[in-house]
Amino acid sequence: MNVSTALRILKEEGFKYTEKREDLVTLFAKEKRYLSARDVLIYMQKSYPGMSVDTIYRNLTLFKDLEILEETEWNGEKRYRLSCSTNHHHHHLICLQCGRTRQIESCPMEDIPVGDSEFKVTGHKFEVYGRCGECQAQ
Amino acid sequence: MNVSTALRILKEEGFKYTEKREDLVTLFAKEKRYLSARDVLIYMQKSYPGMSVDTIYRNLTLFKDLEILEETEWNGEKRYRLSCSTNHHHHHLICLQCGRTRQIESCPMEDIPVGDSEFKVTGHKFEVYGRCGECQAQ
DNA sequence: GCCATTTATAAGAATGATTACGATTTACAT
DNA sequence: ATGTAAATCGTAATCATTCTTATAAATGGC
Numbered sequence: 265m266n267v268s269t270a271l272r273i274l275k276e277e278g279f280k281y282t283e284k285r286e287d288l289v290t291l292f293a294k295e296k297r298y299l300s301a302r303d304v305l306i307y308m309q310k311s312y313p314g315m316s317v318d319t320i321y322r323n324l325t326l327f328k329d330l331e332i333l334e335e336t337e338w339n340g341e342k343r344y345r346l347s348c349s350t351n352h353h354h355h356h357l358i359c360l361q362c363g364r365t366r367q368i369e370s371c372p373m374e375d376i377p378v379g380d381s382e383f384k385v386t387g388h389k390f391e392v393y394g395r396c397g398e399c400q401a402q
Numbered sequence: 403m404n405v406s407t408a409l410r411i412l413k414e415e416g417f418k419y420t421e422k423r424e425d426l427v428t429l430f431a432k433e434k435r436y437l438s439a440r441d442v443l444i445y446m447q448k449s450y451p452g453m454s455v456d457t458i459y460r461n462l463t464l465f466k467d468l469e470i471l472e473e474t475e476w477n478g479e480k481r482y483r484l485s486c487s488t489n490h491h492h493h494h495l496i497c498l499q500c501g502r503t504r505q506i507e508s509c510p511m512e513d514i515p516v517g518d519s520e521f522k523v524t525g526h527k528f529e530v531y532g533r534c535g536e537c538q539a540q
Numbered sequence: 541g542c543c544a545t546t547t548a549t550a551a552g553a554a555t556g557a558t559t560a561c562g563a564t565t566t567a568c569a570t
Numbered sequence: 571a572t573g574t575a576a577a578t579c580g581t582a583a584t585c586a587t588t589c590t591t592a593t594a595a596a597t598g599g600c
Contacts, residue, residue, distance in 0.1 A: 280567050280576060301557075316579045321558060323577095337475065340587085341557070357516060357523070366521060372510035372528055378495060382535040383504060385495070390510055390528045397520040418547055418596050439586075454550045459587060461548095478558085479586070 265347040267293050270332045277330060287311060288323055289332065289346075298336065298343035298363030336391065359396035368392065403485040405431050408470045415468060425449060426461055427484075430471065436481035436501030474529065497534035506530065 270289045271281060291307055305320050324344050327333040333344040338360055345365065348354065357366040372390050408427045409419060429445055443458050462482050465471040471482040476498055486492065486505065495504040510528050
């Protein structure tokens with residue numbers, strides 16, 4: 265996923281292009297890590313001093329729904345990162361301090377038989393948490 | 403985990419026995435599924451009309467710290483269930499409607515090499531979500 | 541059993557993240 | 571250029587959770 269693809273999806277789905285939306289996607293494209301709504305708000309308000317929290321949350325949710333962003337949650341806050349460009353399903357190793365990630369190629373669902381006719385599986389979550397090199401160095 | 407073990411741990415760690423705490427553990431022992439703080443509050447207030455939300459949250463957190471309860475989160479609410487009696491590490495298949503679970507015996511961390519000297523792994527989460535038979539029948 | 545100490549609880553206020561709302565502005569198709 | 575639907579602002583509301591302070595209850599030693 266990159267900025268132009270994201271803006272194309274936005275257009276295709278009938279949503280409007282705004283500079284704020286472009287800046288928001290650009291931020292995620294630059295950072296390539298999980299950011300909280302608060303992180304995004306602070307960053308965006310540098311360029312747009314009066315920007316509403318509502319706009320941040322609305323757009324984060326929109327981008328998640330459009331699968332431009334991936335969502336997770338830790339320490340009581342939702343976090344978002346740009347969807348990975350790799351098309352195949354994968355999981356992440358996540359630094360809980362800075363939000364940087366590394367891909368985990370395999371998925372436990374591939375080889376673990378889970379669920380049956382009784383229990384209808386609709387989703388799963390596999391995340392490995394830790395601390396990245398940079399954060400440990402601090 | 404069962405009620406008497408839980409109360410023994412409580413005593414051993416120097417915490418006091420109260421009827422509310424016994425009732426709380428008993429609830430989880432009966433239900434054997436994930437309950438939200440709200441679920442617990444509603445149940446407990448039947449027996450103790452003026453019971454404070456703070457007491458619920460304090461005890462849920464205490465029991466989690468004592469590893470009497472396991473914690474997870476979905477739809478913006480923390481959820482708790484009695485720790486499984488099996489001693490070995492495992493994961494769950496979870497019905498997001500009623501909180502009932504089924505154990506998944508294997509753990510993806512066993513066979514997936516993840517992390518390295520750079521990235522220090524501190525934890526992981528593997529949960530499979532879906533809808534149980536009873537909830538589908540509704 | 542009685543008292544002292546320590547912990548638990550109640551009641552309500554405070555916090556922090558997120559969502560909702562009415563008014564205004566903007567993007568964009570025609 | 572104009573009309574319309576969508577986006578945004580500013581602020582209030584909501585929801586889960588935590589904090590605070592005063593009171594009450596549980597435990598251990600006498």
